[in-house]
Amino acid sequence: MSEEVKAPGKPVNKKVSPGVQALRDVVENVYAEAREAKKRGEPVGWSSSKFPCELAEAFGLHVVYPENQAAGVAANRDGELLCQAAEDLGYDTDICGYARISLAYAAGKRAAKKLDPTTGAYVIDPNSGKPLKDENGKVVIDPVTGKPKKDPKTMKPFTVLDDLNEIDKLPEGAEKERRIAALKNYRQMIMPQPDFVLCCNNICNCMTKWYENVARMHNIPLIMIDVPYNNTVEVEGANVEYIRGQFADAIKKLEEISGRKFDEEKFEKACANANRTAKAWLKVCDFLQYKPAPMSGFDLFNHMADVVTARGKVQAAEAFELLATELEENVKTGHSTLPFQEKYRIMFEGIPCWPKLPALFKPLKENGVNVTAVVYAPAFGFVYNGLEEMVRAYCKAPNSVCIEQGVDWREGICRDNKVDGVLVHYNRSCKPWSGYMAEMQRRFTKDLGVPCAGFDGDQADPRNFNAAQYETRVQGLVEAMEVNKKAKEGDK
Numbered sequence: 001m002s003e004e005v006k007a008p009g010k011p012v013n014k015k016v017s018p019g020v021q022a023l024r025d026v027v028e029n030v031y032a033e034a035r036e037a038k039k040r041g042e043p044v045g046w047s048s049s050k051f052p053c054e055l056a057e058a059f060g061l062h063v064v065y066p067e068n069q070a071a072g073v074a075a076n077r078d079g080e081l082l083c084q085a086a087e088d089l090g091y092d093t094d095i096c097g098y099a100r101i102s103l104a105y106a107a108g109k110r111a112a113k114k115l116d117p118t119t120g121a122y123v124i125d126p127n128s129g130k131p132l133k134d135e136n137g138k139v140v141i142d143p144v145t146g147k148p149k150k151d152p153k154t155m156k157p158f159t160v161l162d163d164l165n166e167i168d169k170l171p172e173g174a175e176k177e178r179r180i181a182a183l184k185n186y187r188q189m190i191m192p193q194p195d196f197v198l199c200c201n202n203i204c205n206c207m208t209k210w211y212e213n214v215a216r217m218h219n220i221p222l223i224m225i226d227v228p229y230n231n232t233v234e235v236e237g238a239n240v241e242y243i244r245g246q247f248a249d250a251i252k253k254l255e256e257i258s259g260r261k262f263d264e265e266k267f268e269k270a271c272a273n274a275n276r277t278a279k280a281w282l283k284v285c286d287f288l289q290y291k292p293a294p295m296s297g298f299d300l301f302n303h304m305a306d307v308v309t310a311r312g313k314v315q316a317a318e319a320f321e322l323l324a325t326e327l328e329e330n331v332k333t334g335h336s337t338l339p340f341q342e343k344y345r346i347m348f349e350g351i352p353c354w355p356k357l358p359a360l361f362k363p364l365k366e367n368g369v370n371v372t373a374v375v376y377a378p379a380f381g382f383v384y385n386g387l388e389e390m391v392r393a394y395c396k397a398p399n400s401v402c403i404e405q406g407v408d409w410r411e412g413i414c415r416d417n418k419v420d421g422v423l424v425h426y427n428r429s430c431k432p433w434s435g436y437m438a439e440m441q442r443r444f445t446k447d448l449g450v451p452c453a454g455f456d457g458d459q460a461d462p463r464n465f466n467a468a469q470y471e472t473r474v475q476g477l478v479e480a481m482e483v484n485k486k487a488k489e490g491d492k
C-alpha cells in the first residue's frame with residue numbers, strides 16, 4: 001500500500017507497495033505506448049470510461065481515457081484553467097468539468113509554466129512552495145513579513161494557458177523550444193490527440209455531446225454505443241438486442257480504423273482479462289468491509305484510473321490481485337493505509353472533488369472518519385459470462401439505472417461495509433448523478449437509520465467548492481453519528 005500504518009498509530013513505512021507500483025506502471029505503459037503508437041502513425045482513440053474496452057482490445061488498438069485525464073488535470077490544480085479555456089471557446093460553465101477540460105485539451109489548450117519573454121526564464125509564483133526549515137527542523141520566519149519563508153527548492157512557476165496550434169506555427173528555434181519545454185508534462189497532460197473516439201452514454205448524455213464535439217473538431221470517426229436508460233431493475237431484452245446490433249456496427253468501424261479483421265480469440269482474451277481485473281478490483285473494494293478497515297477509502301479513488309485505463313489487460317488483473325494479497329496481509333497483521341485511528345465509517349457518495357482532495361481529507365482525518373463505502377468504485381467491476389451478459393453488465397452503470405436499483409446498491413454497500421453515516425457530494429458537474437440524491441439521502445436515513453449530510457462541490461472545477469461549508473457539514477455529520485453511537489450504546 002502507498003502509506004502503510006499500524007492501526008492505530010504512526011506510519012511505519014512510507015514506501016509504495018509492489019501492488020500499487022504495479023498498477024502505476026500499467027497505467028504509465030498504456031499512455032506511453034499510445035504516445036509511441038501516435039509517433040509511428042498508428043491510430044489512437046479516446047474512449048469514455050465505461051465504453052466496452054474489450055472491443056478495441058480485440059484489434060490491439062491504443063486507447064486513452066479523457067475522464068481520467070480530466071481528473072488528473074484537476075488533481076494537479078489545472079482544472080480551473082482548462083475549464084475557463086473551454087468557456088472562452090464558447091462552452092457553457094454548466095457543462096460537466098471533465099467535458100470542459102477535455103474539450104479545451106482537444107482544441108489544443110495546454111497548461112504551461114509561465115515564461116519571462118525577455119529572459120526566457122520561468123516566472124516563480126511567490127506563494128508557492130513549502131515553508132523553509134532550519135537545521136533543527138524549525139520553520140524559518142521572515143523578519144520583514146513575520147510569515148514563514150518559502151523553501152526556494154519547492155517553489156514553482158505560475159501556470160498559464162498556452163496553445164499547441166500556436167506553438168506549431170512558430171518557426172523552428174529557441175522560442176518554439178522554450179514554449180514546448182514549458183508545457184506541463186505530468187502524465188495526464190501528455191495524452192495524444194485522437195484519431196477516433198469511442199463513446200458509450202451508459203454514464204450520461206453529456207458524454208454524447210462531448211464526444212460529438214471532439215469528433216467534429218478533429219474530423220474523425222465517432223463510434224457510439226447508445227445504452228437506453230433502465231427504468232426497470234431488469235434490463236429489457238429489446239435493449240440487449242439493440243446494443244448487440246451496435247456492437248456489430250462498432251466492430252465494422254474498428255476494422256476500417258485498424259485495417260485489421262476482428263480477432264475473435266483476442267476478443268475472448270480481452271473479456272477474460274476484463275473479468276479477472278473486475279473480480280480482483282471488487283475484492284480490493286470489499287476489504288473495506290473489515291472493521292477497522294485495512295485501507296483508507298481514498299485509496300480506492302486513487303485506483304479508479306487504473307481500473308478504467310487497463311481493465312482489459314492481463315497486467316492490470318495481476319496488479320489488482322497483488323494489491324488484494326497485500327490487503328489480506330494488512331488484515332492479518334492489523335495494518336492499514338489509513339493514517340489515523342478509524343472512529344467512524346461513512347459512505348462517500350459521488351465523485352470526489354479532485355482539485356480539493358487534501359481539503360476533503362482534512363476534516364475527516366481530524367474526526368477519525370474513514371470512507372469505507374464508495375458506490376463509484378465497484379461500479380467499474382463489470383463481471384459477465386458471454387456476450388449477452390456483457391451487454392447487460394454495461395447497461396448497469398450508476399447513472400443508467402432507476403432509483404430503486406441505485407438505492408439498493410448503495411444501501412447494500414452501506415450495510416456490508418458497516419457505515420455510521422453518509423456524506424453526499426452534490427456535484428455541480430455531474431447533474432445526472434446529483435439530481436436524485438436528495439431523495440436517496442431521504443431513503444438512506446429512513447432505511448438505514450444513519451445520518452446523512454450533503455455538501456456542494458465539483459469533481460473538476462474548484463470554483464464550485466467551499467471548504468468552510470464542507471467542514472461545517474462534516475462536523476454536523478460527526479455530531480449526529482456521535483449521538484447515534486451513544487444512543488446505541490445506551491440501548492445495550
Ligand code: SF4
Pocket residue numbers: 096097098099203204205206207351399429430431432433459
Ligand atoms: S456528467 Fe457525470 S457521468 Fe457525465 S461525464 Fe461528467 S462526471 Fe461523468
